[in-house]
Amino acid sequence: MLRLSLKRRRQLLPWLFVGPGLMWLIVFFAIPLLNQANVSLQSGDAETGYAFNWAFGTYTSALSDYQTQFVRSLGYAATATLLDLVIAFPLAYFAAFKAGRFKNLILLLIVLPFFTSYVLRTVAWQLILSDGGWVTNRFRDVGLIGADGRLLASRTAVIAGITYNFLPFMALPLFVSLEKIDRRLIEAATDLYASRAQAFRRVTLPLALPGIFAGSLLTFIPACGDFINAALLGTSRQYMIGNVIQSKFLTILDYPTAAALSFILMTLILVGVLVYARLLGTQQLTEAAF
Amino acid sequence: MSDPHLEQALEEFFEAERLSRRGFLGRAGSTGVALTGLSAVLAACGGVKGEAQKSKTTKVAVVSHPKTTIGDWTFANWPLYIDKQVIKDFNKKFGGHCKYVEEINDNNEFFGKVRQQLQAKQPIGRDIVTLTDYMASRWVRLNYCQPLDKKNIPNISNLEDNLRTINYDPKREFTLPWQSGAIGLGYNPKKTGREIKSVKDLFDPKFKGRVTMLSEPYDSANTVLLGDGVNASNATIDQILGAIAKIDAANKKGQFRRFTGNDYTTDLAKGNTWIALAYSGDLVQLQSDNPELRFAYPEEGAMLFTDNMMLPTKAEHPYAAETMMNYVYEPEVAATIAAYVNYISPVKGIQDILANRKGGAAIAKNPLIFPSAAIRKQLHPYPALSPKDEQTMQQAMAKVTGA
Numbered sequence: 137m138l139r140l141s142l143k144r145r146r147q148l149l150p151w152l153f154v155g156p157g158l159m160w161l162i163v164f165f166a167i168p169l170l171n172q173a174n175v176s177l178q179s180g181d182a183e184t185g186y187a188f189n190w191a192f193g194t195y196t197s198a199l200s201d202y203q204t205q206f207v208r209s210l211g212y213a214a215t216a217t218l219l220d221l222v223i224a225f226p227l228a229y230f231a232a233f234k235a236g237r238f239k240n241l242i243l244l245l246i247v248l249p250f251f252t253s254y255v256l257r258t259v260a261w262q263l264i265l266s267d268g269g270w271v272t273n274r275f276r277d278v279g280l281i282g283a284d285g286r287l288l289a290s291r292t293a294v295i296a297g298i299t300y301n302f303l304p305f306m307a308l309p310l311f312v313s314l315e316k317i318d319r320r321l322i323e324a325a326t327d328l329y330a331s332r333a334q335a336f337r338r339v340t341l342p343l344a345l346p347g348i349f350a351g352s353l354l355t356f357i358p359a360c361g362d363f364i365n366a367a368l369l370g371t372s373r374q375y376m377i378g379n380v381i382q383s384k385f386l387t388i389l390d391y392p393t394a395a396a397l398s399f400i401l402m403t404l405i406l407v408g409v410l411v412y413a414r415l416l417g418t419q420q421l422t423e424a425a426f
Numbered sequence: 427m428s429d430p431h432l433e434q435a436l437e438e439f440f441e442a443e444r445l446s447r448r449g450f451l452g453r454a455g456s457t458g459v460a461l462t463g464l465s466a467v468l469a470a471c472g473g474v475k476g477e478a479q480k481s482k483t484t485k486v487a488v489v490s491h492p493k494t495t496i497g498d499w500t501f502a503n504w505p506l507y508i509d510k511q512v513i514k515d516f517n518k519k520f521g522g523h524c525k526y527v528e529e530i531n532d533n534n535e536f537f538g539k540v541r542q543q544l545q546a547k548q549p550i551g552r553d554i555v556t557l558t559d560y561m562a563s564r565w566v567r568l569n570y571c572q573p574l575d576k577k578n579i580p581n582i583s584n585l586e587d588n589l590r591t592i593n594y595d596p597k598r599e600f601t602l603p604w605q606s607g608a609i610g611l612g613y614n615p616k617k618t619g620r621e622i623k624s625v626k627d628l629f630d631p632k633f634k635g636r637v638t639m640l641s642e643p644y645d646s647a648n649t650v651l652l653g654d655g656v657n658a659s660n661a662t663i664d665q666i667l668g669a670i671a672k673i674d675a676a677n678k679k680g681q682f683r684r685f686t687g688n689d690y691t692t693d694l695a696k697g698n699t700w701i702a703l704a705y706s707g708d709l710v711q712l713q714s715d716n717p718e719l720r721f722a723y724p725e726e727g728a729m730l731f732t733d734n735m736m737l738p739t740k741a742e743h744p745y746a747a748e749t750m751m752n753y754v755y756e757p758e759v760a761a762t763i764a765a766y767v768n769y770i771s772p773v774k775g776i777q778d779i780l781a782n783r784k785g786g787a788a789i790a791k792n793p794l795i796f797p798s799a800a801i802r803k804q805l806h807p808y809p810a811l812s813p814k815d816e817q818t819m820q821q822a823m824a825k826v827t828g829a
Binding site: 181182183184185201205262263266267268284286288289371372373375379380382383384386387388389 | 564677685813821828
């Protein structure tokens with residue numbers, strides 16, 4: 137058997153550990169990504185096939201043709217993320233600080249609906265919000281929607297659907313970071329100078345930032361590319377970029393545009409995340425995380 | 427909320443995208459649908475290169491597929507588009523084994539899945555595929571299917587007269603109709619307050635937000651053209667673009683609730699929408715659960731689509747495929763299929779068979795399955811568009827539907 141020097145073994149060891157993960161990334165991420173990049177630069181038509189020829193024009197036309205859907209996706213995803221934060225924070229706070237022995241029960245309740253498939257849950261909303269349904273009628277009774285109005289097939293329904301579907305992705309990271317907070321820090325703050333509100337603002341909230349950051353990324357990124365909520369709860373006037381990509385890939389068979397749209401979306405999200413990290417303060421985040 | 431509803435909505439969701447018109451009500455099978463979708467994506471990711479292939483109109487040589495044993499062969503069709511008993515009976519009668527796969531959920535999606543192999547002149551592992559007129563036309567044009575040996579299909583004499591010729595295959599050398607259906611008006615008279623008769627009703631402001639439109643322009647734009655008195659079978663691309671513009675204008679005013687594949691059925695059945703541009707066979711199935719729903723052939727005429735059996739190039743079991751084609755053109759067998767799928771059968775003489783069959787009388791009387799001669803005259807096949815025009819049309823419609 138080949139005997140390696142200790143030094144050599146020390147050098148190899150990290151690769152051994154990273155190896156499986158790295159292979160996974162290469163096979164299921166890097167290669168498809170490159171392939172996708174290749175497809176996005178092809179031109180041709182669905183009937184005779186596409187060939188690679190550095191067709192950068194696809195990017196500009198994709199961006200200008202589907203600007204509306206891009207803006208809409210980012211807008212819907214941002215709104216839903218914000219709503220999720222507003223809903224999930226008190227929930228996670230309660231679970232972490234106040235629930236006592238019911239903590240696990242609350243966590244279970246947050247996760248429970250997600251034992252059902254994503255599409256199925258969205259379809260359920262389609263039935264709940266249907267025009268003659270109970271919910272719509274009550275909204276009508278209190279005058280929130282007109283006599284002729286509807287909940288289903290509207291922007292409200294799509295955003296509500298996204299908010300609902302991604303809630304746990306916000307609530308769980310929030311819970312984890314709130315749970316980790318050393319209670320004595322809050323005690324110290326209130327002992328030394330702070331009212332409860334001040335202590336929350338100056339101590340709890342900053343320490344929860346990693347959770348807010350992680351939660352909003354986990355919500356915002358998949359929400360941007362979501363197409364199920366718009367397809368089931370919206371109309372063509374609510375279609376998001378995910379719907380366009382899906383139809384380009386599967387029904388129009390315009391693979392280059394679909395690939396280009398995916399790349400543009402990826403870039404937009406990446407830039408957005410960087411800006412967001414900068415705004416929240418990356419340094420503060422990493423410090424708080426460790 | 428009951429399970430069948432969820433299932434139904436789910437399946438329709440997966441079916442929704444385009445041109446899936448097989449009734450899909452309350453039955454299982456969505457996983458397969460999702461999987462085919464996935465494999466199409468994977469196929470798409472696998473690099474889509476290819477040299478341009480000239481379409482040429484070849485002169486059909488005399489084909490001969492000599493009699494041989496049937497063996498294991500494959501028939502690709504749309505979901506719920508046959509009474510499975512027919513397959514069992516076929517296997518029993520002719521031997522061999524027919525692998526019947528319900529894998530076609532969308533013409534384009536299926537095309538995307540097998541195109542590379544067809545272009546490379548490789549067998550696609552399917553001996554019969556069933557595709558809708560305009561896609562069948564594309565396969566004929568690209569030589570992706572091969573001529574049929576009519577000696578193996580004597581029952582072709584049972585083919586309905588109006589289907590004996592079609593613009594893309596005037597002598598039916600490559601294609602044989604499987605089933606046809608009409609695109610018409612599905613509606614709920616309790617909601618609309620009156621009978622719906624005209625394409626113009628789709629645009630009536632009284633029904634604002636209560637109408638669904640089909641997203642496939644071959645169906646929707648052409649129907650709108652018929653409504654405007656244009657013979658859509660001869661429509662030019664400019665006329666079609668005009669119809670799409672008309673749809674766009676109405677959509678911007680909020681006239682249409684959604685653009686749909688065959689997922690209009692949920693909204694119509696639940697009363698969310700009152701009128702849908704609909705496929706005749708779907709309505710027959712919907713009516714069994716919602717007897718108040720009606721289907722009208724528009725008085726201005728209706729588009730007629732036909733799904734066609736074809737023998738893909740390099741198919742390995744042409745004799746088996748042709749034997750099956752012949753078998754399903756036997757009136758008794760065709761009657762069994764019609765009773766199950768509720769679309770318009772291409773085979774003559776099955777109305778009488780059904781009328782005398784136990785439980786078949788109602789079907790034999792149903793005008794959606796057996797349109798009267800007067801209505802048949804009003805059914806128009808799709809126009810033959812050049813590949814370029816077809817693409818222009820699809821792109822224009824995609825802009826309107828937001829995808």
